Amino acid sequence: MKVVIVFNHPYEKSYCNAILEAVTEGLKEANHEVDLIHLDNDEFDPVMRAKDLKAFVTGSRNPEESYKLLDPQVKDYKNRLENAEHLIFIFPIWWELMPALTKGFIDKLIFPGIAYDFNPKGNRMMKKLNLSGVTMITTMNTPKLLYRILFGNAIKKAMLLGTFWKMGYKNRKWINLNMVKSASDEKRKTWLVDIKRKFAKKNL
Known part of the structure; x- marks a missing residue:
């Protein structure tokens, strides 16, 4: 299976980088093909500019014209x-949601003609990508119960429901590691072992 990882963290020694390494090792053990999109290293521009918005608006009715408006990095x-x-x-x-680069990736790549199209009536999204599933792995320092009750699992609603459920992608998973900063070294190592094992499978 070909797996694309969209990674976003600017600090190379972050726990997110350790997660990336564990995920990659697991995937390769299961003989999956890994394609890493490292938004920070790519210096991805997350800002939705006028030409990007025009590409979004014309994506469904005129894909060829929309494609011409995309910058080379987005085309890649x-x-x-x-x-x-x-x-x-x-x-x-961060502050209950994703960092700017991840938000910009959603804005610039998850739009008509790329991730979805509309039905003939224009009132329902239909998935376009050949994805068997979407998995989101996040870290935070907020207690899990507090994030769920007070903030309503905001990132889950924004990404897996407000974005991918809306387009019809059914296999959606969220792995959220909370209180990471205060977690013991043993706990952090256990998380990484569990993550590596989870992705060392044929079916994700």
């Missing part, structure tokens, strides 16, 4: 997403 990401069979996001939760 588009081609890689279209070849993916599973999509994995890895990022920290």
Whole structure:
């Protein structure tokens, strides 16, 4: 299976980087093909500019014109997403949501003509990518219960429900590691072992 990982964390020694390593090792053990999109290293521009919005608006009715408006980096990401069979996001939760680069990736890549199209009536999204599933792995320092009760699992609603459920992608999973900063070294090592084992499987 070809797996695209969208990674976002600017600090190379972060726990998210350790997660990325564990996920990658697990996937390779199961003979999956891994394609890493490292938004920070790529210096991805997350800002939705006028030409990007025009591409979004024309994506469904005029894909060729929309494609011309995309910058080279977005075109590259588009081609890689279209070849993916599973999509994995890895990022920290900051102020209850995703960092700017991840949000920009959603804004610029998850739009008509790439990730979905509309039905003939224009009132329902239909998935376009050949994805068997989407997995989101996040870290945060907020207690899990507090994040669920007070903030309503905001990132889950924004990404897996508000984005991928809306488009019709059924296999959606969220692995959320909370209180990471205060977790013991033993706990952190256990998480990494569990994550590596989870992705060392044929079916994700």
